[in-house]
Amino acid sequence: MSTGLIILLVVIVALVVVAALVTLLIGHRSGGGPGLKRRFGPEYERTVAAHDGDKRAAERELNERVERHGALRERPLSREERDRYTARWASVQEHFVESPRQAVAEADQLLGEVAQVRGxxxxxxxxxxxxxxxxxxxxxxxxxxxxxxxxRAAGAGGTGTGTEEMRSALVGAHELFDELTGVGGGASTSGRHRAA
Structure with missing residues (x-):
């Protein structure tokens, strides 16, 4: 082989290796695909649906969320705070029987408050x-x-939501409440709940 041909082959191999490394680094840095799907679970699918099935746009949004909020460390609740919030949630559940719309509004306010207190x-x-x-x-x-x-819809005078739909939403919200307060047993009261 001539020296020129050997140099050309070395350059081609080097370019292929560099291209493979760049592709690997971009894929790793973006955290897309299976990693995001695993981290976000049902939220991944909801975000893809919100982007009309455009996975790249959804993954871009989810990556932006991770960049903005991934380093957030939750402030632990004191026992007194946890007990106070738990009592308030019990009150929300009691109000649901008599006034589902009011209970949903109270749950919304309470979850916003607990999340803010956690950081x-x-x-x-x-x-x-x-x-x-x-x-x-x-x-x-x-x-x-x-x-x-x-x-929000009830506050704007909307009445289209049925009691069963409100009950289902409240049950789902209760799961987040349990995680935020650590009442559910398996939830941590500080730090992240999902690995990056």
């Missing part, structure tokens, strides 16, 4: 709070999202 963005910026919660509590954030949507 998430304030409840007045609900979309940002939901985005942050989805990074750390992806399996249960949808219940809160549904409760918030129903509370």
């Amino acid at each position: 998430y963005p304030e409840g007045g910026r609900c979309d940002e709070q939901l985005a942050a919660l989805s990074v750390h509590h992806a399996d249960h954030v949808d219940g809160y999202r549904r409760v918030h949507r129903m509370a």
Whole structure:
């Protein structure tokens, strides 16, 4: 072989290796695909649906959430705070029998407050709070999202939500409440709930 041909082969092999490394690094840095699907669970599918099936756009959004909120460390609740919030949640459940719409509004307010106390963005910026919660509590954030949507609709005079739909949303929101307060037994009261 001539020296020129050997140099050309070395350059081609080097370019292929560099291209493979760049592809690997971009794929690793974006955290897309199976890693995001595993981390976000049902929230991954909801986000893909919100982007009309465009997985790349959904993964871009989820990666942005991780970049903005992934380093958030939840502030632990004191026993007194946990007991106070648990008593308030019990009151929400009692109110549901007599006034489901009021109970949903109370649950929305309580979840926003607990999340804020734990270190998430304030409840007045609900979309940002939901985005942050989805990074750390992806399996249960949808219940809160549904409760918030129903509370907002009821506040605007909407009456289209049935009692069973409100009950289902409240049950889903209760799962997030248990995680945020550590009442559910398996939830941590500080730190993240999902591995990166």
